[in-house]
Amino acid sequence: MKEEKKISNAVTKMIFFYHGSTHDIEHFLKVWAYARTIGEQENLNEELQETLELASIIHDIACPLCRSKYGSTEGKYQEKEGMPLAREFYQEFDLPEEMLNRICYLVGHHHTYTGVDGLDYQILLEADFLVNASESHYSRPQIESFQKKVFKTGSGLKLLNSIYQLQG
Numbered sequence: 443m444k445e446e447k448k449i450s451n452a453v454t455k456m457i458f459f460y461h462g463s464t465h466d467i468e469h470f471l472k473v474w475a476y477a478r479t480i481g482e483q484e485n486l487n488e489e490l491q492e493t494l495e496l497a498s499i500i501h502d503i504a505c506p507l508c509r510s511k512y513g514s515t516e517g518k519y520q521e522k523e524g525m526p527l528a529r530e531f532y533q534e535f536d537l538p539e540e541m542l543n544r545i546c547y548l549v550g551h552h553h554t555y556t557g558v559d560g561l562d563y564q565i566l567l568e569a570d571f572l573v574n575a576s577e578s579h580y581s582r583p584q585i586e587s588f589q590k591k592v593f594k595t596g597s598g599l600k601l602l603n604s605i606y607q608l609q610g
């Protein structure tokens with residue numbers, strides 16, 4: 443697969459994967475846009491930036507399966523079902539094994555806020571929260587609690603503070 447089209451190929455494949463579920467499609471596009479932006483602002487190296495973007499595109503890949511299998515997209519179900527789906531999704535992309543493993547790990551942990559062991563993981567959590575806080579109408583205290591407990595990157599914090607008009 444042509445290196446320079448990897449990201450747009452992943453985006454296109456993910457849109458097809460969701461079979462017209464515009465909520466899921468628009469959710470991942472927003473999370474990817476924030477993840478890409480924060481990653482670049484935080485000066486991630488090329489490989490880590492690519493890992494982050496590819497993980498953010500498919501982070502909710504287990505949602506349709508979890509809805510039909512469990513009637514719920516709760517984090518624990520998504521994390522259980524997401525890793526094999528992620529591996530299968532990127533099989534044809536010829537990613538380095540280490541990168542593919544990391545992407546699967548991130549998909550399998552994107553609802554876990556402890557043991558965050560890298561900037562790719564941290565930024566995925568922040569990007570997903572930036573979108574979820576608006577989509578799920580989180581209260582101001584909930585958002586302020588995330589600001590203090592979860593957000594770590596300067597760029598993520600600046601975005602959070604501006605979008606939700608918080609004091610820095």
Ligand SMILES: [Fe+2]
Binds near residue numbers: 469473570
């Ligand atoms: Fe998400």
